[in-house]
Amino acid sequence: MAEKHKPAPMVEEVSEFEVLEIAVRELAIEKGLFTAEDHQRWTEYMHTLGPLPAARLVAKAWLDPEFKKLAVEDGVKASLEVGIDWVNSMPTHFGTPSDYCNLRVLEDTPKLKHVVVCTLCSCYPRPILGQSPEWYRTPNYRRRLVRWPRQVLAEFGLQLPDDVEVRVEDSNQKSRFIVLPVRPEGTEGWSEDQLAEIVTRDCLIGVATPKPGKTANDPRPVRPAVNPYHH
Amino acid sequence: MSKPHYDREHHVKKATGIGDPQCFKGEAGPPKFKVGDKVRVRDLPDIFYSRTQVYTRGAEATVAELVYESPAPEDEAWDNTENVVWFYSLIFKQKDLWPDYPDAFANDTLETELPERWLEPL
Numbered sequence: 001m002a003e004k005h006k007p008a009p010m011v012e013e014v015s016e017f018e019v020l021e022i023a024v025r026e027l028a029i030e031k032g033l034f035t036a037e038d039h040q041r042w043t044e045y046m047h048t049l050g051p052l053p054a055a056r057l058v059a060k061a062w063l064d065p066e067f068k069k070l071a072v073e074d075g076v077k078a079s080l081e082v083g084i085d086w087v088n089s090m091p092t093h094f095g096t097p098s099d100y101c102n103l104r105v106l107e108d109t110p111k112l113k114h115v116v117v118c119t120l121c122s123c124y125p126r127p128i129l130g131q132s133p134e135w136y137r138t139p140n141y142r143r144r145l146v147r148w149p150r151q152v153l154a155e156f157g158l159q160l161p162d163d164v165e166v167r168v169e170d171s172n173q174k175s176r177f178i179v180l181p182v183r184p185e186g187t188e189g190w191s192e193d194q195l196a197e198i199v200t201r202d203c204l205i206g207v208a209t210p211k212p213g214k215t216a217n218d219p220r221p222v223r224p225a226v227n228p229y230h231h
Numbered sequence: 232m233s234k235p236h237y238d239r240e241h242h243v244k245k246a247t248g249i250g251d252p253q254c255f256k257g258e259a260g261p262p263k264f265k266v267g268d269k270v271r272v273r274d275l276p277d278i279f280y281s282r283t284q285v286y287t288r289g290a291e292a293t294v295a296e297l298v299y300e301s302p303a304p305e306d307e308a309w310d311n312t313e314n315v316v317w318f319y320s321l322i323f324k325q326k327d328l329w330p331d332y333p334d335a336f337a338n339d340t341l342e343t344e345l346p347e348r349w350l351e352p353l
Contacts, residue, residue, distance in 0.1 A: 076250070087250040094246030094254065101250030102299055104320075120282055146286065146341060147329060162335055168325075170343035172282050173318060174252045174301055 034091075042091040050130035051201040053082040054178050057105070057128070058204070059195035062183040068107070071180065075103030084128045099126050100174040106167075106206075107180045113164050114179045115153065115206030117145040118171045125176035129204060135220055136205065144227065146170055151226045156207040157218060169206075179206040186212040242312065252301040258315035259300035262347070268294045269353040270321065272345065280308040283349050290328055291353060292321035295342060303346040316347040 029036055057078060061068035071078035076086045086101040087094065095101035103125055106114040118124065119142045124132040135141050145152045149166050153159070160166060169177050181203050187195060202208035202217045246254040264270060274288040282304040298320050302312045325332045325339040332339070 087253070088248060092243070092246075093248060094243070094251050100252060102252055104298075119284060149325075149339065150336060163338070165338040165340060166336070167322075167339070168341045170284065170341060172284065173304070173344040173346075175298055175320075175344055 038091070045090045046126075046131070049126060049128075051128075051204055052196070053079070053084045054125070054128045054204050055196040055199035056082040056192070057178075058180055058199045059192045061105075061180055062195055063192055068180070071105045072107050075105045075178075076101055078105065079103060079128055082128075086127055089127055096126065099124075099176060102175040103128065104175045104177050105180050106169060106177055108182050108206075110182055111164055112167060113160055113206065113209075114167050114169055114177075115145065115149060116169045116171055116177045116179065117142055119143070119146055120172040123171045123176060125178055128178065129201065133201065133217075133220075148227050153207060155226070156202070158208055178204045181206075181210050184210050184212060242310070245312075252299040252318075255300045255302070255312070255315045257300070259317045259347075262297055262317040262319075264294050264297075264317075264319060264347070264350065264352070266294050266296060270294060270319075270350040271353050272321075273349050273351050275349065277305060281305055283345060284343070286328055287321075287323065287343065287345070290323055292323045292327075294319050295322045296320040298344055301346070303348055318344050318346050319350065320344050321350075 025039060028034060029039065057071060060081065061071045061078075067078065067081070079086055086099075086103060089096070106116070108114055117136075122132055122137040122142070124136065126132070141152065146168050149168050150160065153166070171177050181199070183195070184198070187198070197215045198210040198212060200208060200210070200215065200217050203210045208218070242251075269291060270293075271291050272283065272287045272289060275283075277283070296319070298318045300315050300317055301307070302314060303316055306312070306314055320342060321344070323341045323343075324337075325341055326334075326337055328341060
């Protein structure tokens with residue numbers, strides 16, 4: 001009985017990339033490019049980021065047509081209203097190197113559904129969405145979403161009618177993307193807080209649509225691929 | 232012999248407080264394409280680095296938006312920020328990218344951004 005309840009080890013394995021990161025970080029600190037305190041501050045800052053500001057942005061856009069227009073035209077400016085300053089944030093103050101500063105808000109309609117992927121790496125609007133989920137970074141998702149979007153979305157539980165245009169956004173230059181989904185039925189008269197609760201991270205990436213009462217991402221069971229990628 | 236001086240902070244100085252790609256605004260000159268133009272993605276050789284996906288090469292697309300000005304990734308990867316070009320958001324028909332894409336979903340599209348040098352008019 002006691003055997004079964006042994007705590008799991010904190011670190012099972014350190015990958016080569018983690019070793020590389022530590023080596024480069026320590027060299028940079030020794031060289032004086034930044035201090036250990038800077039690094040700690042940035043790391044802590046990264047851990048404060050999450051999808052809540054983006055959910056708030058969507059809720060505001062649903063309630064205020066003027067704000068929706070601003071969000072679609074200038075995502076960076078609209079982000080300021082939900083407390084996210086793309087330009088003047090740590091660590092670089094010109095957009096963290098892999099996030100840049102060009103947020104585009106993709107507006108869904110009843111006949112158009114956007115879904116975001118980065119086929120080249122895992123570009124993700126971190127200042128407004130936090131760290132990407134593990135599946136977003138997998139070669140499986142990145143390779144297959146552009147090729148078989150409907151099958152991949154179906155694996156996420158999202159089956160779309162034939163007459164809805166699925167638009168895959170391959171985010172591999174300097175823009176970063178969030179999806180502004182269609183406001184679901186059954187949310188009439190809701191407050192901004194209530195609306196923001198149903199805009200989950202998955203809705204903002206585009207692999208789910210908001211539903212009243214659904215305030216969390218689905219668990220991601222691992223299933224065999226419908227069209228596995230072969231070289 | 233004097234050591235060659237290389238300013239490793241030129242990008243930081245330029246972009247801080249303004250943002251990247253915003254800091255390259257106005258440097259690309261007049262854009263070659265406008266919204267609605269039909270273009271084809273060129274199949275240029277890429278040496279060492281590119282962000283032009285192979286699946287887009289040779290495919291037709293429609294310009295959806297002129298998004299920003301920036302050095303192309305092939306240059307920027309080597310810290311060459313002198314040749315700033317326009318970046319376009321392009322919409323492809325999935326059917327044009329993948330010949331076996333099902334006809335039932337002929338409306339499906341893919342959108343991605345590419346620098347001007349990779350595009351030719353159609």
